[in-house]
Amino acid sequence: MPALTYLIVLMVVPLTLVIAYAFLTAGRFGGVQGPVTLDNIGRLFEPLYLGILVSSVVNAGLATFFAFLIGFPAALAITRLPATWQTAALVAVVLPFWTNFLIRTYAWIILLNREGILSDALGLVGLGPVDFLYTRQAVILGLTYAYIPLMVLPIYASLQRLDPTLLEAARNLGAGPWRRFRTILLPLTLPGIITGCLFVFIPSLGNFVIPELLGGGNSQMIGNLVRDQFLKSRDWPFGSALALMVLALLVVIVMFQASASRRTRRWGA
Amino acid sequence: MARQRTRASRASILGIAGAVCAVLLAACGGGSSGGEASPSASLDPNADLSKQSIVVSNWDAYMDPDVALKFTDTTKANITVAKHATNEEIVGKLTAGGDPGIDVAFVSGQYAQALNEAGLLEPIDPKLVPNLANLYPESKNLAFDPGNKFSVPYAWGTTGICYREDLMSAPPTSWNDLLNPAPENVKKTLMLATQPWMNLPAAKALGFSANTTDQGQLDQIKQQLLKTKPTLLGFDDVTFYERLASGEVNMAVAWDGWCNYSGDPNVKFVVPKEGADLWADTMVVLKSSKNKEAAMAYINFMIGDEMQSWMTNNILYKSPNKAVAEKAAAELGADYPNIAMTPADLAKGEGLIDLGEAAKIYQQIATEVQAS
Numbered sequence: 001m002p003a004l005t006y007l008i009v010l011m012v013v014p015l016t017l018v019i020a021y022a023f024l025t026a027g028r029f030g031g032v033q034g035p036v037t038l039d040n041i042g043r044l045f046e047p048l049y050l051g052i053l054v055s056s057v058v059n060a061g062l063a064t065f066f067a068f069l070i071g072f073p074a075a076l077a078i079t080r081l082p083a084t085w086q087t088a089a090l091v092a093v094v095l096p097f098w099t100n101f102l103i104r105t106y107a108w109i110i111l112l113n114r115e116g117i118l119s120d121a122l123g124l125v126g127l128g129p130v131d132f133l134y135t136r137q138a139v140i141l142g143l144t145y146a147y148i149p150l151m152v153l154p155i156y157a158s159l160q161r162l163d164p165t166l167l168e169a170a171r172n173l174g175a176g177p178w179r180r181f182r183t184i185l186l187p188l189t190l191p192g193i194i195t196g197c198l199f200v201f202i203p204s205l206g207n208f209v210i211p212e213l214l215g216g217g218n219s220q221m222i223g224n225l226v227r228d229q230f231l232k233s234r235d236w237p238f239g240s241a242l243a244l245m246v247l248a249l250l251v252v253i254v255m256f257q258a259s260a261s262r263r264t265r266r267w268g269a
Numbered sequence: 270m271a272r273q274r275t276r277a278s279r280a281s282i283l284g285i286a287g288a289v290c291a292v293l294l295a296a297c298g299g300g301s302s303g304g305e306a307s308p309s310a311s312l313d314p315n316a317d318l319s320k321q322s323i324v325v326s327n328w329d330a331y332m333d334p335d336v337a338l339k340f341t342d343t344t345k346a347n348i349t350v351a352k353h354a355t356n357e358e359i360v361g362k363l364t365a366g367g368d369p370g371i372d373v374a375f376v377s378g379q380y381a382q383a384l385n386e387a388g389l390l391e392p393i394d395p396k397l398v399p400n401l402a403n404l405y406p407e408s409k410n411l412a413f414d415p416g417n418k419f420s421v422p423y424a425w426g427t428t429g430i431c432y433r434e435d436l437m438s439a440p441p442t443s444w445n446d447l448l449n450p451a452p453e454n455v456k457k458t459l460m461l462a463t464q465p466w467m468n469l470p471a472a473k474a475l476g477f478s479a480n481t482t483d484q485g486q487l488d489q490i491k492q493q494l495l496k497t498k499p500t501l502l503g504f505d506d507v508t509f510y511e512r513l514a515s516g517e518v519n520m521a522v523a524w525d526g527w528c529n530y531s532g533d534p535n536v537k538f539v540v541p542k543e544g545a546d547l548w549a550d551t552m553v554v555l556k557s558s559k560n561k562e563a564a565m566a567y568i569n570f571m572i573g574d575e576m577q578s579w580m581t582n583n584i585l586y587k588s589p590n591k592a593v594a595e596k597a598a599a600e601l602g603a604d605y606p607n608i609a610m611t612p613a614d615l616a617k618g619e620g621l622i623d624l625g626e627a628a629k630i631y632q633q634i635a636t637e638v639q640a641s
Binding site: 026028029030031048051052055106109113114115131133134212213215216217218220225228229231232233234235 | 355357360361364383387456459462463464501502503504505507508511512515516517628629632633635636637638639640
């Protein structure tokens, strides 16, 4: 019963509001009023907004990919540490979360700007100065950095559950490192990997601070668009419609994830 | 006016917090319709203020931190200070219906205009705000509220170009120097990402109003911005003064006080010859206030010499208080040229007003330009 209350208050009510708003007309000071309209939904299909959605998905997808490339070896390395060091390493992974997200993003501005450390260092070897700040690459870097811990932790958890004797047996039977990774590590940690990917992809898709601070208007994302409708245009209905579009996309992705992890459980059995 | 920018003391604005808050904020916007406020029962000039208590909502760090103590010392009225991050936030709170529990709110001028159209504001009673006599006449005749019928300015200013005198072969004089930059300035310019200031340079360069709602003119503005975008380093509302200080950019569109935050004497400020805007941050009294005499006394206190001196010395915005502004111009004008601007120069700027429904079109232009 508490679970049902929780679900209704925190899920059903807000979602119903968002859906209802998406079909209403914008009020004078924000908010919504009649009449009911399909205009907001129609506007979603304008090339401008679809283009921003696609580029957001690409940004978030690339951030997820890079987070995996760095996060998987990191998680693997942590599981190889002695038990006491593992705890320390996990704390270190989570440590950045103790600092305000905006301040961490701001730190990247200092690193990436044309007169910043990175550009200066490249300048010393004759490759600079380079503009990293206000580029799409900077946005993807920022997203990757921000959410990497969310990739490491679930992968670490599934690596922990992995029976080490499987890897030992494979080695004894002559499987090389790549084969051991491909046939044992990867399939058996796939649920953790998929969870990690979702944990990185979803907040990346909705992020608006990183595109604004690091992208400098050169890489708007769907999160910026939703924020702007509510805080700048006072167009709550269209903001709600945009939010619904993102939600629909995420539902599809989560359903895919659910079916993928069902499949991996079957393999495991 | 309108700022979505965070107000903060000089010390903190240089810090991350100021920058960071600004990002989260909102900016301008508009709507339409609504009834004008009409005077309610007249206020009692002899009310016992010691029995009154008010709640004031302001941007964080935009006024003397000791304001509550000093106000109560002066008037005996009780005061509680609340904070809002953006115009949109406070307007949302005030228009949500019911008693917002706020007596005096700080909002940018065009928001005051919109709140008044919604019938939420108490007319300013000049008898209870005698310090109005100390304000520049120009500051009492702003486009959104000529004659201070429902708002009183706390700070005012304009928008122009901050530039690095030492890095440019010639200082900018026209918005076109930034919109269609010489080769030495390509990829060395920044513009503001917030409307109406994203449109402002192009609107003025093309000879249009800063408040234009004409679709044909807005299209031309958009075309100019699309043409300008590849020459920009980016859009930045938050750290542009640091990009100037580090020499990454030669020019940035900027609200006048903000050039000063770079802390670099080579950073200069110019209002281009085509003109710019005139904004004001104002104080308004809510019709729902139960202690309107204390609310008026508070506004009177805030435009007095002591509080205005604090504002102009710490925020580096211009004061509408004549004596304070003249003193600041003499003392700070050499280091902070915007402070030395005369009200006559300032009043050449076009007053920003509520854009109403056109706010959506402005934002759509911002989205399209940034997505291009």
